[in-house]
Amino acid sequence: MRKEIEKYEKYLLPSIKSRRFYKEKPLMLTNGEGAILKDIKGNEYIDLFSMNYIMFLGYKHPEILETIKRQVDKLIFSVYEFHTEPQLKLAEKLAKITPSNLRMSYFLNSGSEAVECALMISRQYTKKYEIISLYGSYHGKTTYGARSATGWSKAKRYIGPMLSGFIKIPWYYCYRCIFKMEYPECDLLCAKILEDALKYQGDGSVAAFIVEPILGSAGNIPPPKEYFIEINKILNSNDILFIDDEITAGLGRTGRMFAIEHYNVKPDIMTIGKTLGGGLPISATIVDEKIGESLDSFDYYVTYGGNPLACSVANVVVDLIWNNKLYKRAEKLGNYFIQGLKELSERYPLIGDVRGCGLMIGVELVKDVRTKKPAQEESLYILEKAREKGLILPAGRGWFKNVIRINPPVVITEEQIDKALNIIEELMREACRRFYR
Ligand SMILES: Cc1ncc(COP(=O)(O)O)c(C=O)c1O
DSSP states (O other): OHHHHHHHHHHSOHHHHHHOSSSSSOOOEEEEEBTEEEETTSOEEEESSHHHHTOTTOBSOHHHHHHHHHHHHHOOOOOTTSOOHHHHHHHHHHHHHSSTTEEEEEEESSHHHHHHHHHHHHHHHHSOOEEEEETTOOOOSSSHHHHHHOOOGGGGTTTOOOOSSEEEEOOOOGGGOTTOOOTTTTTTHHHHHHHHHHHHSSOSOEEEEEEOSSBSTTTSBOOOTTHHHHHHHHHHHTTOEEEEEOTTTTTTTTSSSSGGGGTTOOOSEEEEOGGGGBTBOOEEEEEEHHHHHTOTTOOOOOTTTTOHHHHHHHHHHHHHHHHTTHHHHHHHHHHHHHHHHHHHHHHOTTEEEEEEETTEEEEEEBSOTTTOOBOHHHHHHHHHHHHHTTEEOOOSBTTTTOEEEEOOOTTOOHHHHHHHHHHHHHHHHHHHHHHOO
């Protein structure tokens, strides 16, 4: 194992090392089934991470494996220049199930590419160029547009300058409200401030507002209920497009097929990815038909985009979620999990906040419930100890590195959630004993 780690560090860029969950003793995985992962030594873990939201349908899903085998036997690859059945079927399916008039798709490989495509479409369609996004939002790192929209200053360090024309407004993070206000007395200032941004920043050429319907990387933070209604009013009265970035939240995870369906508003452009490929790289930018029909001269190309292998798997992923209403399962299991975590929060002062939507849950750890000082050291302790107890628990995440971002596969069982809750309780007890004496 030591040899493998040394080779990893010799042959892969150091950014791999800084990303790994377990810094000293990295976990080498060999196998996965359902919501269970296995390491090289045969140890088993309940997975609450889903490989950064990707494995919503779990590991080794029989229909996904079967589809891959079948498609590989037929046609493994083709480019946009040729038509294929899997691509057409997928586009038609998405047109039927996505909300509002989202009808025309373009398939890409990653979330960043889908976001980049959405940004370019919004500029080309509106002939305007400014883009507004939120503090703490995450829209990707692979391309400069996605990175410029991302609201993390760290993501921009040493590789700037970012693109011009990107404006940020405060996020909807109620537990740590930037205005130090309480909902609902705040009267949704974090949404209404968009009007000020239009008035005082930029030059009146705003093409689009891009937003996550639940902030994922910042710590699985849902917005206040009426947030999007308020935002939408401002966008409509200023002719600004609404880009709904559902790369993490889309396709069932939050308890609806698409997370924006919680809020009764209609996006003009939507991006999806992660869950879509069931582990294969594919993403999509889906646009309102009136925008799509006007994009004759839109030139966006990525060689792997829309290939038949990824599209055939995506078809099965969408069918499995839609036909089996797996979003309802996500809602039910999510409520069950959140309930268990809320009960723990009453017993353990380390837990400052439990929030979430379906199987996209954030547990915020704090040193003191009054000061809300982020419990970063405690989070790292919990991350490591959870592994010893057979749980992949993504602790130490979010903006302040103190959130457990719980996003298990939807195939997780209630028994596995109970087991996970028991382990989390043990961890809370041990951490409180260790850090709160
Ligand atoms: C909301 C959102 N948009 C875009 C992206 C970028 O996706 P990718 O890493 O596939 O480029 C992410 C990745 O986590 C994301 O959470």
